[in-house]
Amino acid sequence: MLARDYINVLYIDLEKQDYRYEQRKDLVKYLGGTGLAAKLLDENIKPELDPLDPAQPMIYAIGPLSFVMPVCTKTVATFYSPHTKEYGESHAGGRFAMAMRFAGIDAIVVTGKSAHPQYLLIDDGVQFRDARAMWGLSVEETGKILRQTTHGSGVRSSIRIGRSGENLVTYAGVNVDTYRHFGRLGLGAVMGSKNLKAIVVIGNNTVDIPQELKVKYRKVYDKIYDRVLNTDLMKKYHELGTPVNVIPLNEMHSLPSFNLQKNKIDFAEDVSGEKFAEDNLVRKVACAGCPIGCIHIGQVRREFDAGYEYETINVSYDHELIFALGTFLGIKSTDEILELIDVVESEGLDAISTGVVLGWATEAYKRGYVSLEETLVPFEFGIVQNYIAAVKYISTRKNKFYEDLGKGVVHASKVYGGSDFACHLGGNEMAGYHTGYGNVVGFAVGSRHSHLDNGGYSIDQSKPKEEDIVKKVYDEELERNILTSLVICLFARKVYTRDIVLEALEAVGINMTNEELTQFAKDIQKLKYQIKAKLGYSLDSIKIPERFFQTKTLNGVLSSEKAHEMVKEYKKMIEDLMNE
Amino acid sequence: MAKVLKVADRRRCIGCLSCRQACARLRGEYSIANSAIEVKTSGGYTGEFVINICRGCEEPACMEACKFGALTKRTGGGVVFHKDKCTKCGACGVACAVNAIRFDEEGYPIICTHCGYCTKYCPHRCITTKEVL
Numbered sequence: 234m235l236a237r238d239y240i241n242v243l244y245i246d247l248e249k250q251d252y253r254y255e256q257r258k259d260l261v262k263y264l265g266g267t268g269l270a271a272k273l274l275d276e277n278i279k280p281e282l283d284p285l286d287p288a289q290p291m292i293y294a295i296g297p298l299s300f301v302m303p304v305c306t307k308t309v310a311t312f313y314s315p316h317t318k319e320y321g322e323s324h325a326g327g328r329f330a331m332a333m334r335f336a337g338i339d340a341i342v343v344t345g346k347s348a349h350p351q352y353l354l355i356d357d358g359v360q361f362r363d364a365r366a367m368w369g370l371s372v373e374e375t376g377k378i379l380r381q382t383t384h385g386s387g388v389r390s391s392i393r394i395g396r397s398g399e400n401l402v403t404y405a406g407v408n409v410d411t412y413r414h415f416g417r418l419g420l421g422a423v424m425g426s427k428n429l430k431a432i433v434v435i436g437n438n439t440v441d442i443p444q445e446l447k448v449k450y451r452k453v454y455d456k457i458y459d460r461v462l463n464t465d466l467m468k469k470y471h472e473l474g475t476p477v478n479v480i481p482l483n484e485m486h487s488l489p490s491f492n493l494q495k496n497k498i499d500f501a502e503d504v505s506g507e508k509f510a511e512d513n514l515v516r517k518v519a520c521a522g523c524p525i526g527c528i529h530i531g532q533v534r535r536e537f538d539a540g541y542e543y544e545t546i547n548v549s550y551d552h553e554l555i556f557a558l559g560t561f562l563g564i565k566s567t568d569e570i571l572e573l574i575d576v577v578e579s580e581g582l583d584a585i586s587t588g589v590v591l592g593w594a595t596e597a598y599k600r601g602y603v604s605l606e607e608t609l610v611p612f613e614f615g616i617v618q619n620y621i622a623a624v625k626y627i628s629t630r631k632n633k634f635y636e637d638l639g640k641g642v643v644h645a646s647k648v649y650g651g652s653d654f655a656c657h658l659g660g661n662e663m664a665g666y667h668t669g670y671g672n673v674v675g676f677a678v679g680s681r682h683s684h685l686d687n688g689g690y691s692i693d694q695s696k697p698k699e700e701d702i703v704k705k706v707y708d709e710e711l712e713r714n715i716l717t718s719l720v721i722c723l724f725a726r727k728v729y730t731r732d733i734v735l736e737a738l739e740a741v742g743i744n745m746t747n748e749e750l751t752q753f754a755k756d757i758q759k760l761k762y763q764i765k766a767k768l769g770y771s772l773d774s775i776k777i778p779e780r781f782f783q784t785k786t787l788n789g790v791l792s793s794e795k796a797h798e799m800v801k802e803y804k805k806m807i808e809d810l811m812n813e
Numbered sequence: 814m815a816k817v818l819k820v821a822d823r824r825r826c827i828g829c830l831s832c833r834q835a836c837a838r839l840r841g842e843y844s845i846a847n848s849a850i851e852v853k854t855s856g857g858y859t860g861e862f863v864i865n866i867c868r869g870c871e872e873p874a875c876m877e878a879c880k881f882g883a884l885t886k887r888t889g890g891g892v893v894f895h896k897d898k899c900t901k902c903g904a905c906g907v908a909c910a911v912n913a914i915r916f917d918e919e920g921y922p923i924i925c926t927h928c929g930y931c932t933k934y935c936p937h938r939c940i941t942t943k944e945v946l
Contacts, residue, residue, distance in 0.1 A: 388845065441842055458934065519829035522831075524831045525829075
């Protein structure tokens with residue numbers, strides 16, 4: 234919708250091997266990102282069919298500010314989650330938003346299933362290309378091949394799945410341009426279910442800035458660029474990056490470790506952001522359109538044969554990965570964490586869910602819920618080789634046990650027992666914080682069951698009054714609906730205050746009032762809950778596992794009763810919203 | 814004192830494309846397709862970035878290749894583009910040894926003016942302008 238009065242939707246039907254563009258003026262009010270993708274999901278989802286049925290849609294959307302304002306770098310995907318069996322929404326950075334923007338597409342809706350593995354090349358139109366020879370290849374190798382077989386270097390983006398997506402692991406992710414991901418809720422399985430290995434988008438169209446906006450646009454761009462680079466608002470992201478959190482969270486007794494049996498570890502310094510920076514950090518890279526460069530690349534050199542034969546692993550790391558594939562599994566060195574990240578990346582799994590699943594599997598094994606015959610490796614916290622093997626077993630569905638693990642901790646603990654220590658909230662594996670009610674309740678009720686829905690972990694750290702927590706969680710999610718519809722990276726949330734958002738919109742020719750934005754946030758929240766209702770979801774289904782109440786948080790030991798009361802309180806607020 | 818654009822330290826590039834966006838804004842475009850500066854990966858994100866810019870030659874091969882007088886010598890290095898004389902033959906792009914000349918949708922070469930606007934947006938000072946006699 235940038236510089237035009239409609240949303241351009243690209244509909245791709247894999248079954249008919251056909252595509253069409255629709256210029257939809259009626260969608261302009263959904264702006265983009267979360268709003269637009271939720272609306273298109275609502276229009277196309279088939280609630281009566283399985284989440285992995287070929288008829289289900291897979292949607293990608295950008296927003297009016299994408300790439301044209303600093304740090305508006307993300308793309309939002311919506312789908313019927315095969316993991317939680319309800320509303321699926323996942324976000325990724327990289328270059329995909331830029332490529333979509335200049336391929337002239339605001340949203341992509343993919344339905345159907347290819348007769349055999351394919352990848353899509355989207356330029357001025359869509360090419361359906363054979364990917365049979367790519368099926369079974371790693372994410373990295375697929376990326377390297379696509380770079381050879383497609384044009385558009387510099388304005389191109391490729392998203393692809395690994396073996397886990399092909400094999401329908403319900404928490405398989407989609408890799409974007411090697412270092413970013415649509416990680417959560419199983420978009421990779423949705424792609425795999427469509428026999429779609431990858432999508433490459435080339436963004437080489439010219440889009441003129443309307444004459445009347447030229448001066449204004451440059452002025453506002455400069456103002457925001459200055460706030461991004463020359464203030465402290467985003468400082469933490471480009472210095473140590475998100476791993477700066479490891480030591481403070483540990484000090485706060487809020488770092489989930491050893492399958493959340495512990496909230497503090499004695500080796501935090503060895504896996505801290507500082508340690509990674511000193512020993513492994515070799516470079517930082519950025520998403521297209523963001524001068525911060527928060528993508529921290531860690532390197533580890535590995536001797537694969539005697540005689541000084543070395544290979545080098547380069548992977549991106551973040552707090553969530555250090556938690557999930559590090560502290561949660563008791564892995565005590567940066568090198569080992571990077572090695573584990575590497576295999577998770579190759580297989581195309583969601584790092585958070587994989588780590589939490591393996592944490593559960595370790596405890597289940599140690600406590601005798603599952604045997605070596607099932608696990609094939611003797612799980613032991615801190616022993617990385619077992620986990621490296623297990624990741625491949627999950628991705629290839631090695632046996633019945635790994636097939637079950639490939640459906641997440643809710644499913645696995647239903648089959649084998651141990652649901653009290655299966656660390657999920659609302660059906661999705663937990664993220665790297667155990668700070669208090671804000672985190673536990675916020676994550677559980679969040680519309681995509683992500684720590685980023687409402688930042689409950691951050692609310693907890695401000696030590697709020699207990700009775701204010703639910704309202705804060707609720708308000709924050711509404712506010713984030715605006716950011717994620719535009720689609721501003723949430724790392725820039727302090728840069729993009731309401732005033733700045735309104736100014737940025739005006740600078741690209743969209744005039745909205747503050748009140749209209751507030752109403753928009755509510756409308757999008759309603760829309761998400763309408764979809765959830767269609768899929769049979771109710772907040773009543775939330776049952777928070779006991780482990781969250783056994784291990785102390787920054788705000789003390791939590792009460793299960795209290796937490797579930799808060800969920801009810803939140804449900805009431807949503808009901809009031811729906812009746813507004 | 815004339816200035817020319819220089820790559821000061823390619824290895825520090827993070828691939829944010831802020832420089833390409835800056836050039837596009839000056840041209841009146843949101844899109845980076847027609848930016849005079851090109852930044853792209855070599856071998857994907859795991860590889861390093863390459864920065865293709867006009868190197869401000871004192872003896873510009875592109876100018877020598879142009880048989881229509883559309884490119885003339887710029888004080889300090891590089892060339893000045895005269896659109897009215899351009900026949901869109903593409904010879905300048907072929908002649909450029911460092912791959913710095915690309916073409917817009919109409920077929921005109923995109924020629925860097927060495928204004929230095931892009932350098933203001935590089936977060937790591939990878940590109941800079943150098944004063945020359």
